[in-house]
Every structure is written in C-alpha cells, then in structure tokens.
Amino acid sequence: MAQDTSTLADIRQDLSVLTFELQKLKRELSTTGGTTVGVSGSTLDRVNAIEAELQRLTNRTEEMQFRIDQVVTDGTNRIGDLEFRVCEVEPGCDLGNLGQTKPIGGEAPAPTPAPAPAPEPDVAGHDLPLTDPSVQLAASEEQDFRRAEAALENGEYQAAADQFAAFRETYPGGPLEAAALVGHGRALDGLGNTRDAARSYLNSYSGYPDSAIAPEALWRLGVSLATLGSVTEACVTLAEVPSRFPDSPFAQDAATSRAGLNCQ
Numbered sequence: 121m122a123q124d125t126s127t128l129a130d131i132r133q134d135l136s137v138l139t140f141e142l143q144k145l146k147r148e149l150s151t152t153g154g155t156t157v158g159v160s161g162s163t164l165d166r167v168n169a170i171e172a173e174l175q176r177l178t179n180r181t182e183e184m185q186f187r188i189d190q191v192v193t194d195g196t197n198r199i200g201d202l203e204f205r206v207c208e209v210e211p212g213c214d215l216g217n218l219g220q221t222k223p224i225g226g227e228a229p230a231p232t233p234a235p236a237p238a239p240e241p242d243v244a245g246h247d248l249p250l251t252d253p254s255v256q257l258a259a260s261e262e263q264d265f266r267r268a269e270a271a272l273e274n275g276e277y278q279a280a281a282d283q284f285a286a287f288r289e290t291y292p293g294g295p296l297e298a299a300a301l302v303g304h305g306r307a308l309d310g311l312g313n314t315r316d317a318a319r320s321y322l323n324s325y326s327g328y329p330d331s332a333i334a335p336e337a338l339w340r341l342g343v344s345l346a347t348l349g350s351v352t353e354a355c356v357t358l359a360e361v362p363s364r365f366p367d368s369p370f371a372q373d374a375a376t377s378r379a380g381l382n383c384q
Contacts, residue, residue, distance in 0.1 A: 265296050272303055277310030298328035302337050309344070318344035335361055335368035342374060346381055355383035 268283035284304035288297065305320035321344060324337040342358035345351075358381075361374035 261291050261294060261296065264290065265300065268300070268303060272307050272310075275310065277307045280304075281307035281311060298324045298331040298333050298337070301327070302333055302340065305337075305340060305344075309340075314344050314347045318348065335365040335370040338364070339370040339374045339377070343377055346377070351381055351383075355381055358383065 264283070264287050268280055268287055271277075271283055272280035281304060284300050284307060287300050288304070291297070291300075301320050301324035305317040305324070308314075308317035308320060318341055321337045321341040324331075325334050325341060328334060328337075338357065339361050342354045342361070345357055346354035355378060358374040358378045361368070362371035365371055
C-alpha cells in the first residue's frame with residue numbers, strides 16, 4: 121500500500137510539472153500588448169524595413185514552432201508514462217489495452233511545410249498556369265480567382281474589389297495571394313482609390329518580393345505614388361524595377377513611366 125501511495129504522489133508531482141510547462145507555453149503564445157515594429161522613411165526604405173521585419177518574424181516563428189514541438193513531444197511522453205503508472209496501480213487495468221497516447225493538442229507535431237510556390241503570371245499579370253502541378257490550389261480557388269479577374273477585365277471594379285478581398289479572406293497566404301493583392305489594387309485604381317491601391321501593391325511586393333508578379337506590383341506602386349503627388353518617391357521606386365528585375369517586361373514599363381515623370 122505504501123508503494124501505491126508513493127506512486128500516486130509521483131504522479132501528482134509530474135502532473136504539476138506538466139501544468140507548469142503548459143502555463144509557460146500559454147504565456148509564450150500570448151501577446152504582450154506592445155510592438156517593436158516601426159516603419160518610416162522613403163517608400164523603398166519602408167519596403168526594405170518591412171522585408172527585414174518579415175524575415176525577423178519568420179525566424180522567430182520557426183524558433184517558437186521548434187519550442188512548441190519540444191513541449192508537445194515531452195508532454196506527450198510524460199502523459200504516456202503517467203497513464204502506464206496509473207494503470208499499474210488501478211485494479212483491473214489491462215496494460216495491453218492502453219494504446220498509443222494522443223499528443224497534446226490532438227495532433228502530432230510536424231515540420232512546418234514549405235510555402236507554396238508563387239504562381240507564374242504572363243507579361244500582363246493575368247494568365248496563370250493553374251495546371252502547373254507545383255501550384256497547389258483548393259478545389260474552388262481557381263474558380264474564385266477567375267471570377268474576380270473576369271470582373272476586373274470587364275470594368276466591374278467594385279465587384280472585382282469585393283471578390284478579390286473575399287478571395288484573400290477565404291484563401292489566406294495561398295499561392296495566388298500576391299496576384300490577388302495586385303488584382304485588388306487594380307480594382308481600387310479603377311474606383312479612383314489610388315491610396316488604398318498603392319497600399320495593396322506595396323503589400324504584394326513586400327510580402328512576396330520574389331514572386332513572379334513582384335515586378336508588376338513594384339511598377340504599379342511607383343505609378344500610384346506619382347498619381348498621389350509623391351513624384352520623387354515614385355521615381356526612386358520605378359528605378360528599382362529594372363534594377364531588381366532587369367529581365368522583366370515591367371522594367372521597360374518602369375523606364376517609360378520614369379520618362380513621363382522626367383525622373384533624373
């Protein structure tokens with residue numbers, strides 16, 4: 121009987137340790153209410169600052185994911201040991217029927233999947249080879265994107281803006297995210313909302329600087345800045361298109377736009 125009492129005490133101690141570890145994990149996942157993100161300076165300075173911050177947050181997320189996986193694995197192992205020890209002291213418990221312990225959270229920790237490859241638009245930024253096997257789409261994703269794209273091409277700018285916004289909410293971070301941001305910006309441009317259009321182009325470029333649609337996003341951002349009266353920043357932004365994407369057709373578009381603005 122003394123041995124059973126000692127075993128149960130050990131179990132209570134281990135449960136306390138597990139509870140403490142889970143509380144620490146919850147604190148790690150809670151926001152502090154503050155932020156260290158600050159973006160200022162010229163448009164390109166802000167773009168570079170956003171890119172750097174995104175990289176920092178990505179690295180931090182990966183570190184947190186690793187720590188969470190460690191907690192899940194260790195916690196699951198401890199719970200499995202507890203189940204075994206409880207069964208030993210419980211009358212009538214069959215150790216053979218315990219089965220495999222379910223991981224904390226209900227799912228086994230898995231490595232973070234690689235981001236889906238960006239779609240490859242043509243020179244106009246509209247046709248996407250959605251049959252490319254490297255582009256993983258949800259069943260209705262292509263249909264929804266095409267519907268928004270068709271509304272844009274038909275000059276139905278409000279419908280296109282609404283549909284692109286809904287698309288991004290339905291498929292956040294999907295392979296067509298960068299293209300949807302540009303499409304949304306073009307629809308806003310059609311509605312005369314240049315400021316929000318510029319923000320959409322900036323979000324597309326800063327979020328997906330290596331995507332195939334990034335040159336168009338950067339070019340359209342420069343054009344929008346000029347429309348908003350920020351000609352100096354527009355010239356600097358447009359100059360970045362051929363500098364960063366010399367082989368893109370939008371490099372020539374940017375050069376033409378710079379000439380029209382008499383950029384030095």
